[in-house]
Amino acid sequence: MLTTTVCVALSAAGLAIAILTAYRRRYVRATRIAAFALIPVGLAMAGLAELGGKVGRAVGDWAADLVFKPSLWAGFAVLAASVVLFAIARIAGRRKGRGAVEGKTARPGVEPGASAPAVGPGRKPAQPAPKAKQGRSDGLDDFDDIEAILKKHGI
Structure with missing residues (x-):
């Protein structure tokens, strides 16, 4: 009961401030103030204000138990x-x-723990990727890597 009264009083004060703000022709600000002013009454009417009080008391009891x-x-x-x-x-x-x-013997060119590629009839297993050429600075090293990956997968 007391919680509802406090919430209504807060909302009434907020709406009064909104009316004074609207009187000064600051309508957008007055609308925002009115929106915030209606929150306490809405919480009280929905029962969430009392729920918040119960949660607060429960947290306080837990904190006291934490100490003692x-x-x-x-x-x-x-x-x-x-x-x-x-x-x-x-x-x-x-x-x-x-x-x-x-502990297992790994095949050359295959990461440990990697699954073996599926090889259909008449296809050869993928060969290890060729080593990248050293000394190239024209930016084609990336394309060599991509080409090796594509060849590895038979594309």
């Missing part, structure tokens, strides 16, 4: 342990995956 309850700190410790375990599992998974790829 050791079990809440223990909860944060458990969450931290969970994050550390996830990080360890991720690092261990990366090391295991890398070691398995390094």
Whole structure:
């Protein structure tokens, strides 16, 4: 009840300011002020002002518990342990995956872990890309790379 009264008072004050601004022939500004002035009444009528109060009280209670309850700190410790375990599992998974790829004999010209290209009947497997020529400064090195990629894929 008190929240609704405060919201109505704020809206009334804002509308009064909007009327004074319109009297000075600043209509665009007066319209903006009126729009902002109607927000508190709208929040009160929709019940969102009371909801905001309940959320504020809940956050305040949680903050008080954060200071005075050791079990809440223990909860944060458990969450931290969970994050550390996830990080360890991720690092261990990366090391295991890398070691398995390094142990295999890789074909020349193929990245470790890359899948083999599909070779249909009558087609030869793609040859490794030729080495780029050294000493060319006319900007054609990029085209040589593109040409090698296209040849690799049989285009």
